[in-house]
Amino acid sequence: MGLRERKKQRTRQDMIEAAIALFEERGFEEVTVAQIAEAADVSTRTFFLHFAAKDDVLFESADVRIDLGLQAIAERDPDERFPAVLRRAMDEMISNVGDDLVSGAAALRVRLAATSPTLRARLAQQYATIQSEMADALHKAFPDELHPVGAATLMGALVGAVSAASVAAIHRGDPPEDVREAMRLGADLVLRGVEARGFR
Template sequence: MEKHGLRERKKQRTRHALIEAAVRLFEDQGYDQVTVAEIADAAEVSPRTFFLHFPAKEDVLLADADLRVDLALRAIAERDPAEPLAGVLVRAMDQMIAHAWDSDLPTGLAALRARLAASVPALQARLLQRYLTAQADLAQALLRAFPGRLDAITASALVGAMVGAVGAAALTALRRGDGPDEVRDAMRQATALVARSVT
């Protein structure tokens, strides 16, 4: 058990080192100029190790995106039967926001991703793919959580409104140069705005 824990901690340290190296190199040299081999070298691992953690270079910028979605999915699946729809949506978004505040925001990863997404087609495509997949998964989870109350269109519209509002608020705050606390507050404000329209 202890050996497994040690192995997992080492894996997380390596992953974190790859993210830090990528962020530093992308900031210094520009995204297109940096290779996977250079990121691996800066993190003192092999390119093979890089690919054990990330399928492609752009995935470094999307680190832990799946974990954030999983947290939201779990929040929806574990809802109290008496919890209202708006409350479930807010709690799911809060899980995602809290994780972003703990990881992407303080490291500068979120700000870098926002800047690069405006100019790197490969990253734009990957972000859109992740975004659409996450929305579809969240909408399906909402349908399962509220059988008979929601149809597919309504569930998709609610998730789209919430995710879109939170993403737009975060992007605006990041482009404005806000710090992690302000970005988190902007995302929470967007969540509250959408929640007020849910009955």
């Protein structure tokens, strides 16, 4: 990575850290983009070069995780069955959660969503996007094994289990690796039920 790219990444990280500190101190709804930019010593124009809105700071890795899940499905082995593909996809996505946990963004997101309609709506949108895109990719990859409704139901169960496990672990104050293990357990409980029906 060149000097220019490192500087760009540093600026982005400075804005994330500034936003998290302000959200912690004042609450999500009370903080403006201008305040985040000032705290990070950048212009509002620079902020908008990196993020479309202030809530994007708390969801900055979401698209990356979806892409990792879709890539795992797309790169499946010809003889691989869908439960195994889903295990690998979920593991790739969960492994990527690390930065959010270390930075405190994940824990803050959970806390702030309890009082912020904007963040609750964004979380619901994120879950819906994951479920829809993953279910569509899964059905297209395994059309003879998964009906569209079945694929959507399965992804709904997986996303629900993983998110509930992460919230419970975060509320307990678990360290990042324990939160990831809780998420893997949530996924495993759903997938073991699928495998018990005879899918491998």
